[in-house]
Amino acid sequence: MNFERLKERRSYEGYTQQNVADILHVQRATYAGWETGKDIMPLRQLYKLSNSYELSLDYLTGLSNNDKKMKSKNTQIDINQVANNLKKFRKEKHLTQQDVAKALQTTQSNIHKYETGKCLITTMYALEFSKQFGYSLDELLGRK
Numbered sequence: 001m002n003f004e005r006l007k008e009r010r011s012y013e014g015y016t017q018q019n020v021a022d023i024l025h026v027q028r029a030t031y032a033g034w035e036t037g038k039d040i041m042p043l044r045q046l047y048k049l050s051n052s053y054e055l056s057l058d059y060l061t062g063l064s065n066n067d068k069k070m071k072s073k074n075t076q077i078d079i080n081q082v083a084n085n086l087k088k089f090r091k092e093k094h095l096t097q098q099d100v101a102k103a104l105q106t107t108q109s110n111i112h113k114y115e116t117g118k119c120l121i122t123t124m125y126a127l128e129f130s131k132q133f134g135y136s137l138d139e140l141l142g143r144k
Helices: 003-013 017-024 028-036 043-053 079-092 097-104 109-114 123-135
Strands: none
Touching: 003 017, 003 043, 017 028, 017 043, 017 123, 028 079, 028 123, 043 123, 079 097, 097 123
């Protein structure tokens, strides 16, 4: 993830780390850890921040350099839509869950959980999925 974009965008908006932490309802130190790359921002928080900035997730994470305005109608991630998007993509590409697991360096069991909506894909795996397969993070999360 391009952590510089988090700091860059925060500065552009004229916000302090505390301002962004307040938007996300977390402690300033928690946000600071995300911005510096010490910790990985959870996908739900990243989604909320991208909506707040009205920017694509792809831009905010460094997957794209296109900083056009974008805001989702949904304020929260629909875990079932993400699950369906993952499964649909995998089937369109004629991949098995094991193929995707291997590309993401995780287990088939994790991919199964993500595709059935038992849990939301982690930020790390969502980013890697987007990189490995050239699939928009915004599209994966139903923002396009």
